[in-house]
Amino acid sequence: MFKMIQSIKPKQNHLDEKMTINLGSFYTPKILVSKAYELLEKYIKNLKEYTFLDSSCGYGDFFTQDLDYIGADIDEMALNKVKNAKSICTNSLFEVHRSKFGIKDNQKIIIIGNPPYNDKTSIIRSEIKKELHSCDEKLRHRDLGISFLRSYELLNPDFVCVLHPLSYLIKEANFKALKDFKLHFRLIDDVVVSSEFFTPKSSTFFPIIIALYEKTKQGMDYEYIKKYTFKTLEQHTFSLSQFDSINHYICKYPNPKDTRKAVAYFHPLRDINALKRNKTFIQNPNKNAIKIFKENLKYYIYIHFFKKYAHLLPYYFGNMDIFIDNASFKSIEDELLAWFYQKKYNEEKIKTYFLHYFTNLKDKNA
CATH class of the missing domain: 3.40.50.150 (Vaccinia Virus protein VP39)
Structure with a gap:
């Protein structure tokens, strides 16, 4: 075009x-x-x-x-x-x-x-x-x-x-x-x-x-x-x-009042286009960081990889919230956690998941 x-x-x-x-x-x-x-x-x-x-x-x-x-x-x-x-x-x-x-x-x-x-x-x-x-x-x-x-x-x-x-x-x-x-x-x-x-x-x-x-x-x-x-x-x-928002599973904005022990920190989230421009995990936490806890860690790792392949999505999804198929997501959950904990993981499996997911979205809406 x-x-x-x-x-x-x-x-x-x-x-x-x-x-x-x-x-x-x-x-x-x-x-x-x-x-x-x-x-x-x-x-x-x-x-x-x-x-x-x-x-x-x-x-x-x-x-x-x-x-x-x-x-x-x-x-x-x-x-x-x-x-x-x-x-x-x-x-x-x-x-x-x-x-x-x-x-x-x-x-x-x-x-x-x-x-x-x-x-x-x-x-x-x-x-x-x-x-x-x-x-x-x-x-x-x-x-x-x-x-x-x-x-x-x-x-x-x-x-x-x-x-x-x-x-x-x-x-x-x-x-x-x-x-x-x-x-x-x-x-x-x-x-x-x-x-x-x-x-x-x-x-x-x-x-x-x-x-x-x-x-x-x-x-x-x-x-x-x-x-x-x-x-x-x-x-x-x-x-x-037709989309399930990642917002149902994570916190998008800084949560300093949450006193639970954080296992990692994340950049504040907006929409898919903002994700393309911004960081994901933050090494040095600050007042604007999102605290991540063990129970929702896997979803933030999902967002990290979503960003990696988001360029494959058409422009008309750009202002939508990050979305997820929570049922199929379970097929790569262990690989994502292994990546985070620096263990051996199957990167090709993660890549194939997102390529298939995003391609199906475009084909389904044609």
């Missing part, structure tokens, strides 16, 4: 790297815009009945059809390039209401676009991240993308069709952070794509969802998301409910 993505990589040339990251300004390739309209056309007979709002429109990449478009952005220079839409230079996260965008209360609207996602607490390029503009208190979050999703609920659209990190849905803490948006909107269709479309030179790619939400009375809860079947651009499918 790399060559295809490289050839269609969108360009923006008026922002330097710092401003690009702080504004979350990565513009959207035509193939992804087309996918968003394909989702909309599956559920809406006549798009001309709606006004389309992109409240972080950048160059106006989504304004491709003969429709009623309104484009807003804080970046005035980007708005100068917008065509085929009424454009408004404004901070779309401040004093949010329909009249701000010239939309009447009885107007049928669809929100589209690729809002910024810039987690200001992330360690990735954190040295150049900062908060650039004001935000309504109700919308404030460390990640701009979640702030934008919260803002959509205030505008009361009929549908929302936007790109955002899949982690907003599959990580329970992020999902809860959506607040009123998840109470009034439900995910009804999707296409999951790789962040390689936007950052092809990155060492790690994460899943981005083109998500179609419909305004509903029932909204959605996390159980709905766990059972939902996600679909990728490459025609794979997956559901969180």
Whole structure:
């Protein structure tokens, strides 16, 4: 896929790297815009009945059809390039209401676009991240993308069709952070794509969802998301409910108050992509280390080897928790413990286990 993505990589040339990251300004390739309209056309007979709002429109990449478009952005220079839409230079996260965008209360609207996602607490390029503009208190979050999703609920659209990190849905803490948006909107269709479309030179790619939400009375809860079947651009499918999380067997975060005798120490855990970047076992314990005890040692060794072969997993698993098949895991349990205690062990057996496990996952979800 790399060559295809490289050839269609969108360009923006008026922002330097710092401003690009702080504004979350990565513009959207035509193939992804087309996918968003394909989702909309599956559920809406006549798009001309709606006004389309992109409240972080950048160059106006989504304004491709003969429709009623309104484009807003804080970046005035980007708005100068917008065509085929009424454009408004404004901070779309401040004093949010329909009249701000010239939309009447009885107007049928669809929100589209690729809002910024810039987690200001992330360690990735954190040295150049900062908060650039004001935000309504109700919308404030460390990640701009979640702030934008919260803002959509205030505008009361009929549908929302936007790109955002899949982690907003599959990580329970992020999902809860959506607040009123998840109470009034439900995910009804999707296409999951790789962040390689936007950052092809990155060492790690994460899943981005083109998500179609419909305004509903029932909204959605996390159980709905766990059972939902996600679909990728490459025609794979997956559901969180098909995986057993390693979190059921270990502690992910520092546990200094646990007074049991530790047999080893481990780096704090997040998701699979973070595991690829971080250490596993720690030789010199510190206040941020996880204490490991004899009864759960085998699971941390499993994580250590999971990391070794995690590069074999497709990008769309990147923001998931580390997973395990606890029943089949027993077949390599003794080998893992032998490795830890520096005894003779069968490394080929461990390798074969993970190759088989990961290959079956990809084949099963094809």
